[in-house]
Amino acid sequence: xxxxxxxxxxxxxxxxxxxxxxxxxxxxxxxxxxxxxxxxxxxxxxxxxxxxxxxxxxxxxxxxxxxxxxxxxxxxxxxxxxxxxxxxxxxxxxxxxxxxxxxxxxxxxxxxxxxxxxxxxxxxxxxxxxxxxxxxxxxxxxxxxxxxxxxxxxxxxxxxxxxxxxxxxxxxxxxxxxxxxxxxxxxxxxxxxxxxxxxxxxxxxxxxxxxxxxxxxxxxxxxxxxxxxx
Amino acid sequence: xxxxxxxxxxxxxxxxxxxxxxxxxxxxxxxxxxxxxxxxxxxxxxxxxxxxxxxxxxxxxxxxxxxxxxxxxxxxxxxxxxxxxxxxxxxxxxxxxxxxxxxxxxxxxxxxxxxxxxxxxxxxxxxxxxxxxxxxxxxxxxxxxxxxxxxxxxxxxxxxxxxxxxxxxxxxxxxxxxxxxxxxxxxxxxxxxxxxxxxxxxxxxxxxxxxxxxxxxxxxxxxxxxxxxxxxxxxxxxxxxxxxxxxxxxxxxxxxxxxxxxxxxxxxxxxxxxxxxxxxxxxxxxxxxxxxxxxxxxxxxxxxxxxxxxxxxxxxxxxxxxxxxxxxxxxxxxxxxxxxxxxxxxxxxxxxxxxxxxxxxxxxxxxxxxxxxxxxxxxxxxxxxxxxxxxxxxxxxxxxxxxxxxxxxxxxxxxxxxx
Numbered sequence: 001x002x003x004x005x006x007x008x009x010x011x012x013x014x015x016x017x018x019x020x021x022x023x024x025x026x027x028x029x030x031x032x033x034x035x036x037x038x039x040x041x042x043x044x045x046x047x048x049x050x051x052x053x054x055x056x057x058x059x060x061x062x063x064x065x066x067x068x069x070x071x072x073x074x075x076x077x078x079x080x081x082x083x084x085x086x087x088x089x090x091x092x093x094x095x096x097x098x099x100x101x102x103x104x105x106x107x108x109x110x111x112x113x114x115x116x117x118x119x120x121x122x123x124x125x126x127x128x129x130x131x132x133x134x135x136x137x138x139x140x141x142x143x144x145x146x147x148x149x150x151x152x153x154x155x156x157x158x159x160x161x162x163x164x165x166x167x168x169x170x171x172x173x174x175x176x177x178x179x180x181x182x183x184x185x186x187x188x189x190x191x192x193x194x195x196x197x198x199x200x201x202x203x204x205x206x207x208x209x210x211x212x213x214x215x216x217x218x219x220x221x222x223x224x225x226x227x228x229x230x
Numbered sequence: 231x232x233x234x235x236x237x238x239x240x241x242x243x244x245x246x247x248x249x250x251x252x253x254x255x256x257x258x259x260x261x262x263x264x265x266x267x268x269x270x271x272x273x274x275x276x277x278x279x280x281x282x283x284x285x286x287x288x289x290x291x292x293x294x295x296x297x298x299x300x301x302x303x304x305x306x307x308x309x310x311x312x313x314x315x316x317x318x319x320x321x322x323x324x325x326x327x328x329x330x331x332x333x334x335x336x337x338x339x340x341x342x343x344x345x346x347x348x349x350x351x352x353x354x355x356x357x358x359x360x361x362x363x364x365x366x367x368x369x370x371x372x373x374x375x376x377x378x379x380x381x382x383x384x385x386x387x388x389x390x391x392x393x394x395x396x397x398x399x400x401x402x403x404x405x406x407x408x409x410x411x412x413x414x415x416x417x418x419x420x421x422x423x424x425x426x427x428x429x430x431x432x433x434x435x436x437x438x439x440x441x442x443x444x445x446x447x448x449x450x451x452x453x454x455x456x457x458x459x460x461x462x463x464x465x466x467x468x469x470x471x472x473x474x475x476x477x478x479x480x481x482x483x484x485x486x487x488x489x490x491x492x493x494x495x496x497x498x499x500x501x502x503x504x505x506x507x508x509x510x511x512x513x514x515x516x517x518x519x520x521x522x523x524x525x526x527x528x529x530x531x532x533x534x535x536x537x538x539x540x541x542x543x544x545x546x547x548x549x550x551x552x553x554x555x556x557x558x559x560x561x562x563x564x565x566x567x568x569x570x571x572x573x574x575x576x577x578x579x580x581x582x583x584x585x586x587x588x589x590x591x592x593x594x595x596x597x598x599x600x601x602x603x604x605x606x607x608x609x610x611x612x613x614x615x616x617x618x619x620x621x622x623x624x625x626x627x628x629x630x631x632x633x634x635x636x637x638x639x640x641x642x643x644x645x646x647x648x649x
Contacts, residue, residue: 054554075559082557089555092548097240109233110557160556 002063003167003200004028004051006223009061011046020046024223030167033191033201035211038220044204047223048170051202052085053077065167082111086161086199088171088190093157094145100152101126101141104160114164129159133189151182158190162197169194171203175210187213234569237549241542245574248531248538252578255531256621257585259524260614264590266517268597268605270510273299276420277502279351282482284312284489285471287496291512294505296330297471299421300338303331307468308495314465316474319488321481324349326473329433329466332392337378339392339426341433341466347373347413349475352420362386363413369431372409377423379414386411390426392436407436434466474499528621532628535574539567539632543639550640560640564633571629575622583618 006026012019020043028034038044049055050062051069054077059070065084072080081087086107094103104126108115118125127137133155135141145153154174161169171190175183191213194201203214211217238245276298285293286308295301313327326349329341340346344365347358363386365373372390384390388411393403409428417423476482482501489499550563590605597605610618 052555075561078554078557078559078562081555087555093552095549095552097236102236106553106556110562 002027003030003032003065004202005063006047006051007061007063009047009050009057011043011050011055011057013046021050021223026218026223028168028200028202030200031195031198032216033194033214034203035214035217036202036204036220037206037217038204039206042220044220045172048172048202048204051168052087052170053081079111082107083113084167086163086166086169088154088157088161088169088174090173091150091177093160094148094153096144096146098145099142100130100135100145100148100156101137103145103156104129104163106160107166108164111164114166117164125163126159129163129193130156132193133159134185135159150177151186154178154186155189158186158193162193162199165197165199167199169199169201169203171201171205173205173207174203175205175207180209183207183210233553234566234573237546237566238570238573244538244542248535249574249578249581251531251534252528252575252621252625253581253585255524255527256579256582256618257589259528259617260582260586261589262520262524263614263617264586264605266521267611272420273506273509274503275353275418276422277506278354279349279356279475280473280502281476281479282474282485283471283500283502283505284308284316284474285498285500287498290498290500290505291509293471293498293500294502294509297328297473298502300330300340300425303470307470308497310466310469312492312495312497313469313472315492316472316485319481319485321476321478321484322474323477324475326350326475327430327466327469328471328473329430329468330470332394332433332436334378334390334392334426335382337375337424337426339428339433341428341430341469343430346427346473347415350422350473352418352422356418358418358422359416361414361416363411365413366427366429367412369429369435370407370409371412371429371432373413373415373427374411375415375423375425376417378426379411384411384414386414392426392428407432430466430469434468528624531578532575532621532624535571535625536628536631538574539571539629540635543632543636547639550636554640560637563640564637567633567636568626568629571625571633572622575625578625579618579621 004027006024009021009024010019011021024043024047026034026036026047036044036047046055050057051064053064053069053072053074056074057070059068062069064080067080067084069077069080094100095106098106101123105122108118108122115122127141130137130141135152135155140148140152145156148156154177158174161171169190174190175186178186187210191201201214277294280298283293283297285297286306292302296303310327313325316322316325324345326342326346328346330338332339347360347365350358352358360373361376361379363373365371374384374390378384389408390411391403391408409432415422474485476485482499486499489497550558553563553566554560594605
């Protein structure tokens, strides 16, 4: 089943004349890991915004986990995102004054759906994910997020995206702030965990060296999209 | 909600400053209101049992303050015969003569007769009650108010010496004529609590001898003998004022006319309630100004809170974007801001109440001793509760401004955290 389905999607930012995306189409299956690559301004972030439901889009253009995103009103999209998507950003993923564990559990505060998918105490699941990402839950779990290193923060963010097993993981250049060694080990872990949870992973990046962690690499230009830079 | 608390804890320094500002303003406005209410009630209670005050011609308010509250003094004296004259007027139920001008360690000393304890009413018709002892037994007897007894730890039989003048600084001490405490009045929460009463004879004796022979011990002796031999219907040569109780309220006009046309002294007949209204109209402007100021302080502290919330918005932009990414809607973020404002305002009010209460605890003995004003304890009356709820609502309302900004901001920012 296709978890993310973008078909014939065009988008123009309000107030701008040129289309960022034109007739873009993309499918990501459950359990599939796809890297979306393209230079800045090629519409990668716009596509992620459309999939995650932050911007208003037309109906029948983007479907996530069987739900037409364009058909939902803004408030439902927030709820839907909380229930079905995990997001990882480039930097500043964590609420600085919350502990690592509290950060990981944030989606569970807003989504009953994700809370319910966790068997057993929430803290145990957060600890399990921390351990899976190579973080010592007993020591680092209680640390305030702002005291963690950038590499640790990104792993906590990844654990947060995965908690409660959402259908879709969206990652927006999560490795760009990491040095080459940590980049690779981070991708290794993220890829592995995404596969284990059966989620569809869609990551945008302009990094060249990470291809081997993905099932498929799609160039932005191949979406039949017309980038704004052109 | 837990998020709000944690977020606030993270900014505890700035937040606690804001809470403190609100607390101070709340304490201030409560104190101003309470002080005003208590002063009025207390004054009205002190004045409630006397229908007319007859005194040498002067300002009504001055006469009222001097006689009922022992603050300041009336002008010159008037003839003691006035009391007899009044007694026989139609509609007059009772009269009480008053002599003033001395103090005992700052407490006003009143020379009067037993009629005072019999007729004087306070707090809507309550009579004076003796906690211990009895009225004047002889000219050297003194009766003291509850506050006096408590503050100076006096009991029955204590010997007291009065000083000339109204202030607490003893300019001239009548130590040659001490009084014995024979009675202590029960607490009334009015000015009576801080008064010292002595008999007319005793009061007159010390002054007569003082005036006539300041340094002649023999003369003093003869004067004292005369005083001690005085009978119950002693009429002093000069008195400062007289209270009049009416059996028929409509007699007021007749008495006032008689007083106005009395030729021997020029006199005033003051109705305490009317004089109180005059007093309030004088202090009203100052009261309003004080009230306005304390309201302004509350508004300023609220603005302070809005400033705090607004200033934090920019710094918290990232935080909001993250929360949105994990599923918070812009509405959730707005709720967080309003909840934070409510939390801050509510804690401010609570701490303000604590300050207010401790203020009452500290100020009550002082006010009670100085002015016979009691502050009415810890419980909040209806108007104070309404005031506090209004402040709380105002706090929530004021937070809508930053909340609206954050709503627009989160909508515009979306999930991107590019700063």
